[in-house]
Amino acid sequence: MSQNNIPYKIYLSEDEIPKQWYNVRADMKNKPAPLLNPATMQPMGFDDLRPVFCDELIKQELDDTTAYIDIPDEIRSFYKMYRPSPLVRAYCLEKALGTPAKIYYKFEGNNTSGSHKLNSAIVQAYYAKQQGLKGVTTETGAGQWGTALSMASAYLGIDCKVYMVKVSYEQKPFRREVMRTYGASVTPSPSMDTEIGRKINAEHPGTTGSLGCAISEAVEVATKTEGYRYVLGSVLNQVLLHQTVIGLEAKAALDKYDITPDIIIGCAGGGSNLGGLISPFMGEKLRGEKDYQIIAIEPASCPSFTRGKFAYDFCDTGMVCPLAKMYTLGSNFIPSANHAGGLRYHGMSPILSQLYHDGYMEARSVEQTSVFEAAEQFARVEGILPAPESSHAIRAAIDEALKCKETGEEKTILFGLTGTGYFDMVAYQKFNDGEMSDYIPTDEELEKSFATLPKVNL
Numbered sequence: 001m002s003q004n005n006i007p008y009k010i011y012l013s014e015d016e017i018p019k020q021w022y023n024v025r026a027d028m029k030n031k032p033a034p035l036l037n038p039a040t041m042q043p044m045g046f047d048d049l050r051p052v053f054c055d056e057l058i059k060q061e062l063d064d065t066t067a068y069i070d071i072p073d074e075i076r077s078f079y080k081m082y083r084p085s086p087l088v089r090a091y092c093l094e095k096a097l098g099t100p101a102k103i104y105y106k107f108e109g110n111n112t113s114g115s116h117k118l119n120s121a122i123v124q125a126y127y128a129k130q131q132g133l134k135g136v137t138t139e140t141g142a143g144q145w146g147t148a149l150s151m152a153s154a155y156l157g158i159d160c161k162v163y164m165v166k167v168s169y170e171q172k173p174f175r176r177e178v179m180r181t182y183g184a185s186v187t188p189s190p191s192m193d194t195e196i197g198r199k200i201n202a203e204h205p206g207t208t209g210s211l212g213c214a215i216s217e218a219v220e221v222a223t224k225t226e227g228y229r230y231v232l233g234s235v236l237n238q239v240l241l242h243q244t245v246i247g248l249e250a251k252a253a254l255d256k257y258d259i260t261p262d263i264i265i266g267c268a269g270g271g272s273n274l275g276g277l278i279s280p281f282m283g284e285k286l287r288g289e290k291d292y293q294i295i296a297i298e299p300a301s302c303p304s305f306t307r308g309k310f311a312y313d314f315c316d317t318g319m320v321c322p323l324a325k326m327y328t329l330g331s332n333f334i335p336s337a338n339h340a341g342g343l344r345y346h347g348m349s350p351i352l353s354q355l356y357h358d359g360y361m362e363a364r365s366v367e368q369t370s371v372f373e374a375a376e377q378f379a380r381v382e383g384i385l386p387a388p389e390s391s392h393a394i395r396a397a398i399d400e401a402l403k404c405k406e407t408g409e410e411k412t413i414l415f416g417l418t419g420t421g422y423f424d425m426v427a428y429q430k431f432n433d434g435e436m437s438d439y440i441p442t443d444e445e446l447e448k449s450f451a452t453l454p455k456v457n458l
């Protein structure tokens with residue numbers, strides 16, 4: 001079908017907000033490997049996970065077989081405040097590039113938290129409240145996840161304690177204040193409030209922290225405080241499940257106009273937005289109904305898919321969290337200090353890791369200066385100021401569109417635009433002042449980190 005008369009924005013009605021999440025594991029022949037108990041190195045069941053996570057979320061985490069899981073009405077009502085999110089035809093970008101490719105992006109930045117993270121934050125806060133808990137703890141890096149969880153917790157009237165990576169806490173005071181405005185307490189990590197924080201501070205004086213440290217602290221506080229559980233903004237199967245609203249809506253909008261994407265692109269930090277976007281398409285691919293080229297984009301300075309090992313590893317630095325089998329750079333890996341583009345986590349979603357390992361998707365890494373170049377090119381024609389994380393996907397979408405310009409192919413490209421970058425202006429400033437550089441870890445650095453991977457005999 002000709003795609004010349006597609007509207008700039010394809011909207012769905014409120015009624016078309018998904019009523020169920022789609023669990024791609026149900027269609028995977030090779031299921032993602034189970035989480036392991038850090039003390040015994042044995043697979044964890046429902047009871048093992050109860051001290052850390054909410055009951056209903058554990059059920060979702062462990063469910064490899066139910067294809068569709070109902071979205072509770074209260075969550076759908078919350079989704080209605082900002083969903084369905086628009087699917088935009090990037091006519092202006094296509095014109096600027098002079099490409100015959102048709103480019104679409106699913107924009108998840110149209111809520112106050114500024115990113116897709118709210119899709120899972122509201123779910124996790126909801127189940128905590130349902131269970132009668134007082135509150136939740138979490139970590140945040142750049143602050144998008146912490147902001148989303150603060151908003152969701154405020155809406156539902158539960159407490160929210162955020163451990164924020166110290167360097168971001170200091171460099172992003174406004175992000176911190178947004179979370180406090182929504183009623184969350186925000187502590188720079190590593191702190192002196194937790195055993196693990198004190199240990200990390202003693203071993204690495206002056207450390208500016210990492211996501212892995214902040215996770216350890218948040219888990220410790222959740223397990224030691226009555227009425228609290230820990231919630232995570234990415235990586236876990238349950239988070240990827242919640243994020244499938246992105247892909248389900250995108251597919252429904254494209255289906256309205258009989259459009260089938262050739263290429264689907266998403267940035268990959270812990271894998272939740274990418275997993276959510278691709279899930280319904282991947283389901284068709286797994287069932288042999290259709291084929292798509294699916295590409296994960298990650299930073300060259302934190303290349304878990306493209307240079308990591310597929311192995312069991314700790315999800316946190318303090319080694320208190322369950323272990324996951326995933327593409328990982330090692331739980332001690334910390335991206336170079338000059339890295340400003342986000343997506344800094346050392347590991348990757350076990351679901352996406354298994355799919356990548358089995359050849360169902362590709363991965364590429366891109367350098368941050370080229371990411372910010374793409375971000376600015378996009379902002380100037382499409383108007384949206386993208387988050388650096390999202391701009392990894394923009395980079396790849398532009399590259400694919402330029403390939404089409406060379407070959408004359410009219411491919412249809414769909415990418416995930418996960419959020420806005422208004423709190424990332426220090427990074428943009430560095431780029432604009434010509435002070436941003438690229439750093440690619442050496443093989444020796446990665447080998448050093450791989451040497452710390454736990455030995456698991458399963």
Ligand SMILES: Cc1ncc(COP(=O)(O)O)c(C=O)c1O
Nearest residue numbers: 144234269270271272273418419
């Ligand atoms: C705007 C934005 N996009 C993407 C990501 C990457 O996370 P994930 O891979 O879980 O989608 C983040 C995570 O911090 C983010 O804030």
